[in-house]
Amino acid sequence: MNISIIGTGYVGLVTGALFADRGNNVVCVDNNPEIIAKLNSGKIHIFEPGLEKIVEENIKRETLTFTDSITDAVKNSEVIFLAVGTPSNEDGSFNLSYLEQATRDVGKSLKDSSGFKVIVGKSTVPQGTSQKIISILDSELKTNDKLEWAYVSNPETLAEGTAVKDFQKPDRVIIGTYSDKAFEIMEEMYHPFNITKDRIMRGSPADAELAKLFSNTALATRVAMINEFARIADITPGADMDIIRRMICEDSRIGYKFMFPSPGYGGSCFPKDIQGLVAKAKENGYSPLLLDKIHDSNEAHKNYLGERIINLLKDKEISKIAVWGMTFKPDTDDMRDAASVPIITRFLNEGIAVSAYDPKDVKARKIFEGKVNFTDNKYEAVKGVDALALLTEWKEFDSPDYGLLSRLMKGRYVFDLRNRLLPAVANKKGFNYFGIGRNYPLLK
């Protein structure tokens, strides 16, 4: 099948590479010429485990190409994916300008086309957006009676860090369309990922939009909820949120996923999707009470942790903190809405110098250029610091060499904002350990 993907970011590149890998001819389009130049030179502009090799192989096989021209890409494509960003506006509503522009460009590019084309919305959008996309396409294509087309909403469910695996083995493939013909083409295209078990679920475009928004809202709510519980544990003598977490999650109705105290959720999806969902619901005349508070809870939590560290260190003459991990989660380089940003900013505002190490720090370096001292390994970062804050749970931080830390660090404070370390071990090695919702003796 000939496929084009408009928007070659975390979602577009994975989608394009994996459809190419299963024997399709894919053209990925991006209007950022730097991204296209990099991809054309055989390098990828994002970090996603396993992706570069697949991209490389399919470039060689000539099943995957890149261009900045939508017109060239869509001419010969039977299926056209819209995978551009849908970030937040200042007021929390979705900014659909990139999506609308890309849709208009696709419509204009198809003015002289003929046959049947499926146009697929992959970006996450507020409820009701499919109607808007269809009306843009309608107005661009009304004069072309040689072309038959149908719209499908096919929201992406991959997660950064595991995107390749998620795409290869999705829990479900959501397809929202009124067109049987388009549905059959989508079924054929997703067949290689659907062989073992039927993962395809069909509904209307609105069903697809809302199902996607519900998933992200549900997961974010779990994160916000356990973080609020951790704060309650913080002020409950004798409580350890890590022990409580195990007691809760062993309940099969609840389970372990997304139930880990943290500095709050981040990334390009949860924060914007929940705010955008709520903003749209309000615009449509309904103000959801619970959903409206999830984002506020998460933001408050990020601020609380920065504040709590500062307060605990208040009388301790702290001048330098090391940070391990800055990306919003491990196995990605993505810094969008990363919890590390407000926390590090809080340290800097307090006049505390920050040295930092993250295995994929390209984007973090741009954000804190000239403000944070970046190092190339984790132990380099702790030299002469008073405290260490673990902010993102990259695997390499799981078993710190406390002996080496003792020799390199000036102070003995460890702030574990992912509850990854064993407090008793840290304490035994002479460190003052602080986790989230773990009521260990306050710092000495």
Ligand SMILES: NC(=O)c1ccc[n+]([C@@H]2O[C@H](COP(=O)([O-])OP(=O)(O)OC[C@H]3O[C@@H](n4cnc5c(N)ncnc54)[C@H](O)[C@@H]3O)[C@@H](O)[C@H]2O)c1
């Ligand atoms: N990142 C994720 O984990 C994830 C997961 C599921 C869904 N989504 C959703 O998928 C969508 C894309 O997310 P992303 O993280 O890949 O975004 P991204 O910012 O990484 O990529 C979007 C790309 O689109 C390009 N673009 C913008 N306007 C364009 C236009 N008119 N023509 C061509 N290219 C254009 C940008 O240059 C950018 O490279 C968003 O709606 C997001 O919410 C993201």
